[in-house]
Amino acid sequence: MGLTSASSVARLGVFGGAFDPPHLAHVALVQAAAAQLQLDQVRVLPTGQAWHKTRTLSAAADRLAMTRLAFEDQAEVVVDDREILRSGPSYTVDTLRQLQAEFPQAQLYLLLGDDQRRSLASWHQIDEIGRLAIMCAAGRDTAVKAWSNSGPSPSQPLSDAIEARIQIMNMPLMPHSATDIRVLVATDQAISGLVPPAVERYIQEHHLYRPHR
Structure with missing residues (x-):
């Protein structure tokens, strides 16, 4: 969509993540948030240098x-590329500060998947994040344990x-995990119904998540 003027945005959603790959649960979360929170705009931000990830992200x-x-x-x-363009680690608090300056009249809503909510206590300057934005979390099927394989411990209070x-x-609740999707691709299993069709085509055409031979 075209960028709307800052003065016309009263409720701004902010949704960051690795999106490695983006999947249908990500899309559903943004759709639900936009409707329930009556958001004027949602900024979706792929992370740049993820300080909390133990694995190397895709390009x-x-x-x-x-x-x-x-x-x-x-x-x-x-879709906002500022975190990818930013040098050094990607910190949500920096993005929120920038967006608040760009949209001074807007209330910021930080959208969180359940795995992100579980790790919030370890986020950089979490108290400042709480001051800058209202945090809105979505549930996820408890059978999905992707958060236990990487990133901060979910047990921090x-x-x-x-x-x-x-x-x-x-x-x-949607049991979609980017970790699971990467494993499925790597083992030549279908991911139809887990990612948008255009994303599935991109993964196939660019040979992503395939084991190096």
Whole structure:
């Protein structure tokens, strides 16, 4: 979509992630948030240098291209490449500060998958994040354990002040995990119905997630 003027955006959603690859649960989360929170715009931001990831992410250009394909049909979404272009580690707090300066009249809503919510206590300057944005989390099927394989421990407790600011969005639990999707591709199994068709084609055409031979 075209960029709307800052003055016309009163409610701005912010959704970051590796998007390696973006999948249908990501799309569903943004759709649910846009409807339930009455968001004027949602900024979807593929991460750049992820300080909390123990594995090497796929090339930023591929993740950005897939993210654009995944959200191309959502009129309220702007895929924002600022974190990819930023040098050094990608910190959500820096992005929120920038967006607040660009949209001074807007209330920011930080959209979180359940795995992200579980690791919030370890996020850089989490108290400042809580001041800058209302945090809105979506549930995910508890059978999905992708968060236990990488990133910070999900058992770290949040402060009461931060916990109180988290809103839970009403959306169906979706057992989609980027980790699982990468494994399926690497083992020549189907991913139809897990990622948008355009993303599936991109993965196939660019031979992503295949084991090196």
